[in-house]
Amino acid sequence: SQTIHQWPATLVQPVGSPLSLECTVEGTSNPNLYWYRQAAGRGLQLLFYSVGIGQISSEVPQNLSASRPQDRQFILSSKKLLLSDSGFYLCAWSVASIAKNIQYFGAGTRLSVL
C-alpha cells in the first residue's frame, strides 16, 4: 500500500533562518506531488506541484521554493523565513492518471516563525 511521510511534525524557526521540509511517498511510482499551506484562517493554498523529477510548477510567487530530486521525494525550502511563512504545511500525492485522481495527504508540519 502507498504511504506518505512528512517531517518534521513541528518546527519553530527564527526570522531569516533557512527552511527545509521533506516529503516522501512509498509504494507508488511517478506520482504527482503537491505542497499546500494552511494559514490560521483554515483555507488550503496550493504552493507547488510536480508531475515528474525536476518539474516544479509554482502557483503563488513567494519566499519559498520546491525541488523534486527523486521520483518520490518533494522538498520545500526557503533561504530566509519571514513571519508570514508561519502556518501548517501539507504535502500530498496522487497518481498521474486523471481517472484515479484522489490526493492523499501527509500528516503536516506546523511551522512557527518567530
Add this chain to the structure above:
Amino acid sequence: AQKVTQAQTEISVVEKEDVTLDCVYETRDTTYYLFWYKQPPSGELVFLIRRNSFDEQNEISGRYSWNFQKSTSSFNFTITASQVVDSAVYFCALSEAFRTGNQFYFGTGTSLTVIP
C-alpha cells in the same frame, strides 16, 4: 472567482442531530471530479469521497451521504445522527479533467462542532 464555495464557516449541532454541509462549485468543463475531505484536530486531511461529473447517483456510506446535483452545481454532504468524533473541518474540492497536474480547487472549509 471562487471555484468552490462553502458558505457555512462554522456549524454547531448537538450529538445525534443530522447536519448538512453545503458545497457549490463552478466549472465550464464537462468532465470534472468532486471531493470531500475531513480534517480532524490532528491536521491531516482524510479523503472521504470522490464523484465524477457523469455520475449523479447519490451515495451513502454508513452515517454519511452525499447529494450531487448538476442542475444546481452542488455537492452536499449530510451526516446523520452526528457524533462527537465528527467534529472537524470539512473541505469540498473540485478537479477539472484537463487542468495540468491534477490540481484541486478547495473550498474554504466548514468547521463542524458536535456538542455532546
